[in-house]
Amino acid sequence: MPRPSLKDQRSAEILDAYLTCVAQFGLEGATQDRIAAQAQVKRPLLRHYLGNRDQMVAALNDHVINTFNAKTRDLVQALDTVETPLALVDLLFVDTKEHDPRLLLAWQALTATAPEHPDRGAALLDSLDQFLIALTDTLRRLAPEATPATLRAVAQGISSAFVTLDSLSPLAPPPNWRAELRQAALLLTRCLEDAA
Amino acid sequence: MPRPSLKDQRSAEILDAYLTCVAQFGLEGATQDRIAAQAQVKRPLLRHYLGNRDQMVAALNDHVINTFNAKTRDLVQALDTVETPLALVDLLFVDTKEHDPRLLLAWQALTATAPEHPDRGAALLDSLDQFLIALTDTLRRLAPEATPATLRAVAQGISSAFVTLDSLSPLAPPPNWRAELRQAALLLTRCLEDAA
DNA sequence: CCATTTATTGTCATTTTTGACAAATAATGA
DNA sequence: TCATTATTTGTCAAAAATGACAATAAATGG
Numbered sequence: 001m002p003r004p005s006l007k008d009q010r011s012a013e014i015l016d017a018y019l020t021c022v023a024q025f026g027l028e029g030a031t032q033d034r035i036a037a038q039a040q041v042k043r044p045l046l047r048h049y050l051g052n053r054d055q056m057v058a059a060l061n062d063h064v065i066n067t068f069n070a071k072t073r074d075l076v077q078a079l080d081t082v083e084t085p086l087a088l089v090d091l092l093f094v095d096t097k098e099h100d101p102r103l104l105l106a107w108q109a110l111t112a113t114a115p116e117h118p119d120r121g122a123a124l125l126d127s128l129d130q131f132l133i134a135l136t137d138t139l140r141r142l143a144p145e146a147t148p149a150t151l152r153a154v155a156q157g158i159s160s161a162f163v164t165l166d167s168l169s170p171l172a173p174p175p176n177w178r179a180e181l182r183q184a185a186l187l188l189t190r191c192l193e194d195a196a
Numbered sequence: 197m198p199r200p201s202l203k204d205q206r207s208a209e210i211l212d213a214y215l216t217c218v219a220q221f222g223l224e225g226a227t228q229d230r231i232a233a234q235a236q237v238k239r240p241l242l243r244h245y246l247g248n249r250d251q252m253v254a255a256l257n258d259h260v261i262n263t264f265n266a267k268t269r270d271l272v273q274a275l276d277t278v279e280t281p282l283a284l285v286d287l288l289f290v291d292t293k294e295h296d297p298r299l300l301l302a303w304q305a306l307t308a309t310a311p312e313h314p315d316r317g318a319a320l321l322d323s324l325d326q327f328l329i330a331l332t333d334t335l336r337r338l339a340p341e342a343t344p345a346t347l348r349a350v351a352q353g354i355s356s357a358f359v360t361l362d363s364l365s366p367l368a369p370p371p372n373w374r375a376e377l378r379q380a381a382l383l384l385t386r387c388l389e390d391a392a
Numbered sequence: 393c394c395a396t397t398t399a400t401t402g403t404c405a406t407t408t409t410t411g412a413c414a415a416a417t418a419a420t421g422a
Numbered sequence: 423t424c425a426t427t428a429t430t431t432g433t434c435a436a437a438a439a440t441g442a443c444a445a446t447a448a449a450t451g452g
Contacts, residue, residue, distance in 0.1 A: 004419075004420075004427095004428080006428080006429075007428085007429095010429085023308070024308065024311070025224060025308070025309075026222045026223050026224050026225070026305060026308050026309075027222050027224075027225065028221065028222050028223075028224035028225035029222070029223065029224035031408080031409065031410090032409070032410070033408085033409075041430085042430070042431055042432085043410090044412090044413095044430080044431070044432080044433095045429085045430070045431085047410095047411080047412085048428095048429080048430080052410085052411070052412095053409095053410070053411090105308065108304060108363060109222060109308075111363070111364070111366050111367055112219070112220065112221070112222050112301065112305075112366055113221075113222075113366075114366045114367050114368075115220070115366055121366065121367050121368070124367060125364075125367045125369060149376075149379070150379075150383070152376050152379075153376045153377075153379035153380045153382075153383060154380065154383065156357070156373065156376040156377050156379075156380050157353060157357055157377070157380030157381070157383065157384070159360075160356045160357045160359075160360035160377060160380070161352070161353055161356045161357075163356075163360060163363075164355075164356035164359060164360065167304060167307070167359075167363070168307070168321075170307050170308055170309075170310045170311055170317065171307055171310050171317050171320060171321045172310075172317070173321060177352065180345075180348050180349045180352040181349075181352050181353070181356060183345070183346075183349035183352075184349045184350065184352050184353030184356070184384060185353070186349075187346070187349060187350065187353065187384060187387045188353065188380060188383060188384065190387065191383045191386060191387070200397095200398080200449070200450070202398085202399075203398090203399095206399085227438080227439065227440090228439070228440070229438085229439075237400085238400070238401055238402085239440095240400080240401070240402080240403095240442095240443095241399080241400070241401085243440095243441075243442085244398095244399080244400080248440080248441070248442095249439095249440070249441090393452100394451100394452085395450105395451090395452085396449100396450085396451090396452105397448105397449090397450085397451105398447100398448080398449080398450100399446100399447080399448070399449090400445100400446080400447070400448090401444105401445085401446075401447090402443105402444085402445075402446090403442105403443090403444085403445100404441105404442090404443085404444100405440105405441085405442085405443105406439100406440080406441075406442100407438100407439080407440070407441090408437100408438080408439070408440085409436105409437080409438070409439085410435105410436080410437070410438085411434105411435085411436075411437090412433100412434090412435085412436100413432105413433090413434090413435105414431105414432085414433085414434105415430105415431085415432075415433100416429100416430080416431075416432090417428100417429075417430070417431085418427100418428085418429070418430090419426100419427090419428080419429090420425105420426085420427085420428100421424100421425090421426090422423100422424085422425085422426100
């Protein structure tokens, strides 16, 4: 009997616009006016759907972590069908259509506020840890002989190269940097084969 | 005959306080009030020494790039006395007394504004490239047989691990992450020895 | 002591950003 | 049609941040 609610859809649209602004202007630079313009809505709607500023930041934090974790789960699915380290690396560094740098840029922007919001910081750290665990598990399957310490080190190295690539995107680095970071990840996987 | 100028010293102090605030609150969150409080001066002094907001950001950009480049030059000096890959890695990942995470955090915060200020972005990219070149040169000396492409890839991998470490610092990651990233860098250097 | 230059502080107006609420519009079921 | 609920917009006040300028204090050379 009431009017049907668009809350979920509109909230998602606004969060996406928020994400864009944070990636572009930083967390404090993402003003409500900019978000509203990006989302093509009037400013009071932001409050209607997401609440005041603190609640908006909290909502963004949840959104970033949720989609990051979802991406990790998708990656796990894709990784399960992977049989070679090369395929794993290409999944991260070549198949770049799916990956949207805004997510990691916002992740980093939120990271800066972690000292003031320990709960948020813990969730951010955990989301990255899930990604590392997914990488480590896959690497273990591909190289069962490698020691746990080596597997973790390789996963950390690949992860850092992957994260660095997104964090550099605003600088428009020369294209060979992507190739070089991919190559670094590939070299790390070779270390596992040597151990086997 | 005039009163002696403290401009250089005061400017440096204020820039250091600015750096602290940007690392903590982001570029847009580093308000003049916070900077003044951090520097223990009155707000109008910021304007007196560094100018208006845009000029302050430009000054910070120069400061970050200059000190980053200075750190790179110091590193080159230290690297010249290094004879093993292990020593190189420990210089970056263990001898952490010298390194102050604020610098790279501010570097990343400024990076986000690069699309709007291409000149700043170019300078930021160049400062990172200098660091990469320094790493590559040292690696070439330690492993003359390695191909140029491999040297660059290893340098990129080490650099990304190093940068990641600082960017995670607000999250207070578990200490073994540092060890794992160091190990990843170490494994990359092993790839050079294999090639030789 | 005097003149000159700089450091430092005080203060105000303007702009930007946010918070909050009221009113209007639209859609659905009864 | 009517009542109900949700969406959307309009508007105002408060707070935060910046820009700009005047005025005072301090130090140096002559």
